[in-house]
Amino acid sequence: MSVLRATLTSFDPDTMHQPANAVRVDVVENESELPMHRHSKGQLVVALRGGVTCEVSDGLWMVPPQCGVWVPGGMLHSNRVTANGRLCFLYVDPAAAALPQTCCTLSLTPLLIELIQRLAALPQVYDVVGPTGRLASVLLDELTQMKTERLHLPISSDAKLRHIANALTTDPADRSTAAEWGARVAMSERTLTRLVLRETGMSFGRWRQQLHIIIALQRLSEGALVQRVAEDLGYESVSAFITMFKKALGKPPARYFSDKDDGTDA
Structure with missing residues (x-):
């Protein structure tokens, strides 16, 4: 059993009566969390090194x-x-x-990250009016x-849309048009365009660009060069x-990650 799976299997947050508990995990190789699961407590997944994709x-x-x-x-959720x-x-x-009552990605301050790591280093069972409780x-x-x-990246339970999302995740450089994707899943271009808009609130092109942003952030956070990521996503230059990155996130890749490192708001 992997380190990640073993840690999450041995710790059940719903058995804890404290307002907050934290666990730190070091991953040795690619692995995913336990299959889709749920617990009554809310969960914040914090990436200290590398990237995490939550589904x-x-x-x-x-x-x-x-x-x-x-x-x-x-x-229900699962992490990779x-x-x-x-x-x-x-x-x-x-x-x-x-x-929040809905899933969302949060930009965290260095202070909060340090507090979470400190809580993870302390015993899970603590006095809520003691030092750990105050922390x-x-x-x-x-x-x-x-x-x-x-x-x-908004997706839905629609099997055809999930098929396209999985295919683009596997080969993000695929520049097939909406018409070509529609033909692959036995739909007209107009029907596919309407499906994507209805299920995600985005046009097909905007939806695919958002997937590119997610993949780019994941690969850049692993240390990949900007040039290599651009090539992998099928960009001509x-x-x-x-x-594209600056238009979507407000800053070019180097600035985006340097600001993350020094705690500047993104």
């Missing part, structure tokens, strides 16, 4: 370094971690803090102030890729 019923959420994905209690990743799971009692209280106050990031 829920209606979307994929990317967690680059210095960010976290919030999964409300009771929501990049090679040699390091992450923390923070579990929060629904009554302990006013946190958890400050942590939750900080968590409620975090801003969201646009790192979500590095400048074209950087332009």
Whole structure:
């Protein structure tokens, strides 16, 4: 059994009566969390090194370094971690803090990340009015102030749309048109375009670009060069890729990650 699976199998957050608990995991190689599962406590997945992709019923959420994905209690989810990743799971009692009721990616401050790591290093069972309880209280106050990031790929239970998403994830450089994708899944271009808009709220082209952003962040967080990522995503030039990245996230790749490293708001 992998380190990640063993850790999550041996720890059941719903047996804890504290307002917040944290667990740190170091991943040696590519591996995924336990299959789709749920727990009553909310979960924040924090990427300390490498990247994490969280899948829920209606979307994929990317967690680059210095960010976290919030999964409300009771929501089915599963996570995939990049090679040699390091992450923390923070579990929060629904009554302990006013946190989002939907899945979202949060930009985390260095202070909050340090608080989560500190809590993960302490015993899981603690006195809520003692030192660890006070630390958890400050942590939750900080968590409620975090801003969201646009790192979500909306998908749905529609089998054909999931097939296209899986195919594009496997080969993101595929530049087939909506008409060509429609033919592959036995749909007209117009029907496919309507399906994507109805299920995701995006045009087909915008939806595919969002997938490119998620894949780019994952690969860049692993240390891949911008030029290599641009090639892997099928861009004709590095400048074209950087332009797309800046338009989507407000900053070019180098600036985006340097700001994450020094704690500047993204």
